[in-house]
Amino acid sequence: MTITEQPVRGWSPEAVVFDCDGTLMDTEQHWQDARIRAFHDFGLRPAPGFAERAKGVHYLACGRMMADEAGKPDLAPEITESLLSHFMDRVADDPVTMPGAAEFVHRLSGRLPLAVASNCPLTVVEQSLDRAGLLSCFRHIVVPGAPRPSGVTPEGGAFAEGVIRPKPWPDVYTTATLLCGARPERTLAVEDSLTGIESARRARLRVIGVGPQPPDGESAVDLWVPTLRAPQLLDLDWVRGG
Known part of the structure; x- marks a missing residue:
């Protein structure tokens, strides 16, 4: 049976794995501010539509993309460093959860094993969740760049050089599922x-x-x-505890 043949409404998970930025923490505006400030640091301007293209992209890839689209590929390391520095400053100043996320x-x-699978650096995720009072709720936080745990081999081959790769690779979710002791087909991801x-x-x-639905998102x-306080979500049997 494929994932979509049994709707989520008639199903219950063994574990739930959350994205962080834009799902638990309201940080997309922070990333946007950081991108604008990083561009400004180097006297550059983003191309039209860059914010949407950058959404959910690992910050290292985002820094490279910023440099490439500005025609300054040699500046990728410096732009990436500036991007992360501005973002961490914004998170420290204004840690805000998404509507309904904390509840x-x-x-x-x-009731269920919970984990976070994020493209952000570990320190950023931990600091954000800690300041929001959510860090202790999660058994595991998985981010790119860490060594893959023993026995984690996603469908289609082992991790590149034994290291967890960023989304859209499956590594962060495959790893989080294994650490939670759940089966992939019985694990739920929450993403924006x-x-x-x-x-x-x-x-x-x-x-x-969760969030504004992009074209073809449904x-x-x-x-x-x-939002995570939507009635159609809170009325699910496994959410209500039924």
Whole structure:
């Protein structure tokens, strides 16, 4: 049976893995501010539509993309460093959770294994969740660049050089699922970006999309909700505890 043949409404997960930026933490505006400031640091301007193209992209890839699109590929390391520095400053100043995120996580905490699979650096994820009072709710936080745990081999081959790769590779979700002791087909991902949704799907997870729905977003997930306090999500049996 494929993932989509049994709808999420008639199903319950063994574990839930959350994206962080834009799903748990309201950081997309922070990333946008950081991108603008990093461009400004080098006297550059983003091309039209850059913010949407950069959504959900790992910050190293985003820095390279910023440099390439500005016609300054040699500046990629410096732009990337500036981008991350500005972002961490913004997060420290203004850690804000997405609507309904804290309540939803606390509702599930202690009942199901919970994990975070993010493209952000580990320190950024931990600091953001800690300041929001959510860090203790998660058993595991998985980010790119860490060595892959023993026994984690995603469908289609081993991790490149034994290292967890960023989304849209499936590595972060495959790893989080294994660490939670769950089966991929019985694990739920909660995501806000098409990059993250692709990562979770490649790891064979079911997916709930949250936030403004992009074109074709509904067809990529099992359920799309505007926020984590949406009635159609809170009424699911496994969320209510039924």
